[in-house]
Amino acid sequence: MHSAIANLTLEAPDMIPAPTELSADDGGRSMHRFVTELYPICRSITGDGVRKTLDMILEHIPLTICEVPSGLQVSDWTVPLEWNIRDAYIKNSAGERIVDFRACNLHVLGYSVPVHTRIGLSELREHLFSDPQHPDWIPYRTSYYKPAWGFCLPHRQLLALPEDEYEVCIESTLEPGHLTYGELVLRGRSSGEVLVSCHICHPSLCNDNLSGIAVACALAQHLGREKLRYSYRFLFIPGTIGSITWAAIRRSHLNHIKHGFVLTCVGDKGSPSYKTSRRGDAEIDRAWTYVLKQSGSAFDILPFSPFGYDERQYCSPGLNLPVGCFMRTPHGQFPEYHTSADDLSFVNPASLSDSVAKALTAIDVIEQNRKYLNQKPFCEPKLGDYGLYSSIGGRSAGDFQMAVLWLLNMSDGTNSLLDIAARCNLPWKTIKEAVRALGEAGLLKPVEELT
Amino acid sequence: MHSAIANLTLEAPDMIPAPTELSADDGGRSMHRFVTELYPICRSITGDGVRKTLDMILEHIPLTICEVPSGLQVSDWTVPLEWNIRDAYIKNSAGERIVDFRACNLHVLGYSVPVHTRIGLSELREHLFSDPQHPDWIPYRTSYYKPAWGFCLPHRQLLALPEDEYEVCIESTLEPGHLTYGELVLRGRSSGEVLVSCHICHPSLCNDNLSGIAVACALAQHLGREKLRYSYRFLFIPGTIGSITWAAIRRSHLNHIKHGFVLTCVGDKGSPSYKTSRRGDAEIDRAWTYVLKQSGSAFDILPFSPFGYDERQYCSPGLNLPVGCFMRTPHGQFPEYHTSADDLSFVNPASLSDSVAKALTAIDVIEQNRKYLNQKPFCEPKLGDYGLYSSIGGRSAGDFQMAVLWLLNMSDGTNSLLDIAARCNLPWKTIKEAVRALGEAGLLKPVEELT
């Protein structure tokens, strides 16, 4: 077991080559293209679909691929057998494929054991999954830990199935192998880390979660070009078992995680939402809240709940990491969730681009956030002498002026930039300009240098 | 004085015989019958009406009757002379009883001194009390501490009184005697007590407070059949002077009171309301708040105020007990309050039954409330292995599933079941089922055994 973990050591690339640019500058089109390329692959929590996906991510960012062997005990769980699938179908007695894995990989119950048999309608029905509320869509269903086989199909089709002898075939394998995930660390000045995590285990579903993969890649590309305060750890992992596995083998490292968020459902047309970490008022929670509030558009701040994505693992009581979750429409609140309707048309370039922009701003807040001390704390300094005040008195103050005054007033060593920005509710850009100007004027100094 | 107190020692019955069942299971009809039986008795803060009432309560629960002698100093008060009344009337010059105590005991100003004289209308009027806002109802008035006599009558009748010579007669006695109250202690595993208090000093008034007596009796019967964590102390006492007397002679015992509530006005058709203790966030306050919130119907949580019922004594600054007050429509907020219209038709079986049910749930929350420790706090345990998770993934979680997740997530030793239940806002029944299942699975353990 130790040797199994040994080969997981990651190497942090000093420079990131970015062969294919995913920046937000093209209105999100390159990200949507990447989603389109990833869409057809049949992913699950293990197997070649995951490897293929990570290979494609590697074309954008220098990922380290990690393979964890089946059977490894990770906390209360065991890394499962590796699942792969070549083909699957239901044929009617006329030999026609009426349900065909090659047409849509959602048709197969995830982790189905292999089967090849002929059965009547009533027996077949025990293995069929549909969604009566959306009779034209194929639902997404899995059975990772209870051996089973099954097919998912539109409810309308299920209802119309005639009595017949059906040939069912699932050419899958469940064998000792590996759980595969990708990890990228961008080294900053501090060994403190920001965790950005997305899952890579869903088959042909776009918003949940190819959108998260694309946005995470774009963030990594962007941050790779910056001088960073924090180190950034990007995880591309199977949901649940992936984060549990990672947290188990990285247990001693987790105290380095200072901030973090999960990325999921970030490509739909809904307004942005952020679900706070279990702590509720972690710095990352306050940063996202400020950023979404400042955007001037609709947004939601959702309190932590132990249901959702991998934040439920990161926020389990024994870890309690300051990790929230950034989404647009939250899981389960759009009818297309976990169905074939979560397809390429459900995610759009503009939303992907906006998600990247908002995440970069939240990250910038965390990067820049520190406490300053007003160097002239007894009454206001004579700002005009520093070129920081209009010489003609009697008029109202603009945003920059107000930012200068707020920063001076609140920088008593107890308030951080984020505290001040949230209090005065001014744009982050303005706050940063004012901090720079006040620093250059010698009026603000950091309480302590970055540790 | 010491010997006077000595004979007040209570004996806690080990078993409760329940000759007459008052359970909520009959839709409240047995409670309403009990109210009907109690209704005609002329009660006051002392006297045979109180004794008769306690005797009737004894038919349902094994009460200990306590007699405290007139003249005993209790805090800033003195136990008053005992008041009894045999008859009272106003006769006109034709000898007709135009106001008759035998028709309605509200007609006499409570604690009226004896009088028998003939007077004219204008002198009589100085002794008459009516309520111009509700001209057909007899108001309820008392003069416990200033010697006085008087009659209460409908305002319409008062206005119509002709000039005449009237014979007024009140056959009352005010003599050294006792203040009488009833007390019942149900012993639980802990010496910590839950106080349930209701007043028994109102004459023919139903919601205020025969309803409280009936509900308290039903609670005591129910709890007498249970194995209890806490001990329960039920008080059936005259309002104000009764609780003051009890608190004075039980001063050294008061630190055993861990939770408590006053029961009053619990039979009208209004929605339930709970007035918090002076502390405002005592465990009992949070338990009632959670229970009323969970009910799914309208309710009110009223902040503490020093006006009201005996909670104002229990919550005086020197005692500051965690004792709130459960009501339906609060005193003074229904026009029938303290008038003859607070009669048998004003209270209804369904409300009495609902009051018992809600109180039992609040008590159950207090009984079960403790802190647990998640035994697998690093990420989620593999719930499927314990039969605690649906094997088919991809669907939303139901209440039980959510309760399991919340309990695991928040059971870090700092949150009690009530904290968790209030946070996730799931039904108490579901929380308890999930606690039991998690306990059986070995995933939750109490932080400490009950002390």
Next chain:
Amino acid sequence: MHSAIANLTLEAPDMIPAPTELSADDGGRSMHRFVTELYPICRSITGDGVRKTLDMILEHIPLTICEVPSGLQVSDWTVPLEWNIRDAYIKNSAGERIVDFRACNLHVLGYSVPVHTRIGLSELREHLFSDPQHPDWIPYRTSYYKPAWGFCLPHRQLLALPEDEYEVCIESTLEPGHLTYGELVLRGRSSGEVLVSCHICHPSLCNDNLSGIAVACALAQHLGREKLRYSYRFLFIPGTIGSITWAAIRRSHLNHIKHGFVLTCVGDKGSPSYKTSRRGDAEIDRAWTYVLKQSGSAFDILPFSPFGYDERQYCSPGLNLPVGCFMRTPHGQFPEYHTSADDLSFVNPASLSDSVAKALTAIDVIEQNRKYLNQKPFCEPKLGDYGLYSSIGGRSAGDFQMAVLWLLNMSDGTNSLLDIAARCNLPWKTIKEAVRALGEAGLLKPVEELT
């Protein structure tokens, strides 16, 4: 520098002669008359206009006049040269005064350097200030710290100026002199002080801030007739540089300031508003909030912001004094702000009078606010025995009764009168009556005598 400060020592008058009464009892008419007298004077942050203003204040209250020499370094600032002006105008080629300082002193850019020259329209325009949004009003503009000259005029007039050769003349002087302010200390039993500050640097502008001067004078007159707990320090100072100068030379004294507020814009018809100190929950903040809430009319409580009047100096992080700001319509929220329309018709006697009344109540709350101990804390005392309870029971409680009960219940040594008054939301008058009655009954005693 030391000698310059030495002569600033103030003498506290023992008695206040009040040659001209400004009480609120005349419906504010005397205050409005005072505003009318002050209106024509051309004030600025230094100069004879300030001296003249202080002389007129001296007719009402015994002010100490302080002169601080130009060039004195005060914190990050320097006391500026003294500015005086005799005349100013723009003449057209026909020799007509088309803009005339003698008609309205707002016409001159405050602190204009002297100029006398002939120029064409385009050059002239670089020195003209107008407000396109209110084309008939003269805006108020200054250039204290950047040498400049200019004229302010209605936008309509500016647009209509023809091509011409104009004679511009500003007969001003900028010479070493003094910054002048007035200070009055009313000695109370405590050396702890309440600061009341208003600015005296605005020329012909009424609400901002002749209203503040008049209200401050009326407060000082009123308080001069009272026996006071706190000492009261009234400041009549030039805005910004005045408070900065005062705070710099009084630095070692500032720890005596226990409460305070700035008075400005207190004469318009708007509802009252109070901007809290930087602390947000200082006693003075809670006192004003309670008083405005109790008034029963519309009001606003504004959170602290570092823009506004001299509270931004008093609340700079190095001082952080508990000083808020009482206004009616806040600066910048009425279109007349800093224009010629803030004239005598914009302030009215009733608002001035109401502002005095509200400030006196807030001050009375601070004066009376202390903690008491209920002397009979175990249950309620028998209030009837002290004449504090109606002898006829069964009715609702009035305000006085409720105040008695709240005071007894909350007076456990941790709650002040203000805490209790705010909690029960009863009128201050009633609270005071109840405190007096309870004190006379021996039921309430102050926790500690005034220190």
